[in-house]
Amino acid sequence: MLFTTIDFIVFFVLILAAVAIVKHRKFQHLILLGGSYYFFYFSSNYLIVLLIFSTILDFYLAKIIHDTKDAFRKKLLLTISLAGNLGLLGFFKYSDFAILQFNILGNYFDLSTEIPLFNLVLPLGISFYTFQTLSYTIDVYRGTLKPSKTLSEFALFVAFFPQLVAGPILRAKQFLPQLREKIQNYKTGGNLRQIIFQHGHLKFGITLMVFGFIKKMFFADNIAPLVDDIFFNPIGAESFTIILGALAFAVQVYGDFSGYTDIAIGAAFILGFKIPANFNKPYFATSPTAFWNKWHISLSLWIRDYLYLPLIFKNRKSTLRIFVGLMIAFFLIGFWHGDGWNFIIFGIIQGLFVGVHTILRKKVSFLRDHVFFKTKLGKIVSILVTQYLIFFSFLAFRISDLEHLFYSMQKYLIIDFQIVEVVSVIQSHKISIALMILFMIIHFISFKKGNLVEKFANLNYRYWILFLVTGILSIILLYDGNPTDFIYFKF
């Protein structure tokens, strides 16, 4: 079920009503769990079986791992969990890609037969919930987390509908304790039910959701036609057209993904759950490393904790090991996004950026400590250079055809200073360009003035209503009658 549909609004209101009516904590959880399964089944039909399989597998394996004293047995059980989860992810997401590469190789060596493709449907959210269940089992294995007491609580952690299909990737230690929190009634000293609607939560959650809807439906969906037109076939395009396309895509993908995250966090917050932020003004990052601390934070942290740190664990001082660790981590971040060479290229480019930056900081102290980078101008230059590089890597994120991709990359880096085409592109996409500029202005204000959502949520009711009316109107007046998929649903 898409957030940007009337279906979701009706569904969410019904869930809120049901949770408000039911007083008992356990029943509230069951309503949320049932609702989450309905939410998933709505879009994915029988593929819900995979979600349930993953849930049951990890719940029981983690329990046994926790109860087992034998180290070898623990390791074996963890391996089963990893194989089960990654096996499913690999089969559904990467099997056709692997077959395709095998067939290409076969053609190269003149093998006469080709393996037919499975043409599998990618289960919605599989990359996200697989990482959630994996982190749970690994944490229990490491002894940093106690297993969930009940299957229903664990199932709710895996399937919690606001963040089920596109994150943020939750950790069990962030979510499970929230299910057991109770609010003390200050008058009677007794415990209230766990989910209770609070005025602050409701107002902030709604404000955040409206921000998310605006980012997705007003900005991202209306900038998409410009991006599509430029990158459908960029061969022959001028440098400035490619740069404009990369910039537009950066705004689109940020609006799309952070819009989804805002709606998810807002919806969860109204229900009384805190989901960690996934973005922190990434386009003001002053280095590639800082960018990954601000962009898709839950994925970066996941890769850091469960892959990168274990990789360099034995020798954190070795520059080579750090570089190789970073390259592997970013290669997998790229591959996590999709089964195409372009995503692998995206990961490798990011790995190189972050790797080189890390080594420079480590080895060339002159650069790290130079006074220029502490000045305002130095920071502006750092931001511009970083974003120019990040947007360069976004070309690989957007363009799947390798001929198109390499052409665009070449044009992006070696500027031809032609402006005939870009003028005509701008003229035929005035609305998209205007929205891009507006988005950048708002993003800049948000960077300078701090948390805009909080500021709007704290407005008095008269102005808050005005904000809501403006938000809703701007969305529906530029709504083309059919909701658009979120970009990250493909992953």
Added chain:
Amino acid sequence: MIKSVNSVRKTTFAIFIAFVFSVSIFLFIMSIAPDYKYLEHKEFFSQDLTGEKIFIFGSSQIYALNPVDISSHLLKQGHDYTVYNLGQGSSDTEEQLRTVDFVISQEPKIVVYGIAYQTFYSHGRTIVETPPESLAVPPKLSDLLSIISLPYNTGLLDNPKFATINTFNHFYQKQTGNFQEELEHPYPNTPFFVRTPNAEIPAEQKDLEKDGKLANYKGNEIYPMNKNRTYSALKELIHILNAHNIEVIIFTTPHLKNWLEQLPTQQKEIFNSMLDDLEKEFNFEVFRLHDKYNVMDIWIDNDHHIAHSEKTDFYSEEVAKMILTRIDE
């Protein structure tokens, strides 16, 4: 605690007020935003079009079809029809769906659709998930809003963006003086096409090619059948017309060779699968002209060839032949 509950009620009430205000303002704007294309169609179809009629629909790719020539070809074979070329620049099948009732009210014998690759450009618009039949599904927004009757009940609520941009463009054209009330048409019976003198001169080869590739190549992605909104709208149109005993003919409009060669293979496959699917579902032949004249010296750009010229008379003749084939069947 009581204070908090009251505040929750206050916040909920504020959300409700905001929602009511937004919807009211939105409906007000929609009710005063004239839908120019729709009104043009309404005006045309409100005429008393006598005799047996054939309507041809499509986008700018059917500009060069001369309805008078087609009528003459048919008459030579003993079939007296008045042919109308109702093509319109940038028209798409979703838009045509909005005026299908007007078409039906005129009881044409045959409706011809000229479709191109461009017909199915998705521009990011897609058909999203279809929930399993076993589920209770909330009604669509358009269903909910269909109970509201606007002064021009034009289906603007199905696509508010279209109305907003259309109104804005119309206002802009009036302000900048680019707006002409009376427009010349290329041929008789082409009410929605405007005469463009540029359409009479073929482009030079150097303008069409650059380093062996098409100059100024433009295109957009065609989503697969199950995700393609304009394809779905085309099928719906055919179903509706067939249900009213109106014959439907589909043909693909011609394209330049170079452009076809540059089109990604996957996109060609999707387009061809759509044509095959149409033939299978409706049990008729889709007449394929998209690669028939691709090397002739008639092209203005990748999918438009010259009009008002003897060089392209064959196009009208070809469409007349299709109609005759269907009549003979």
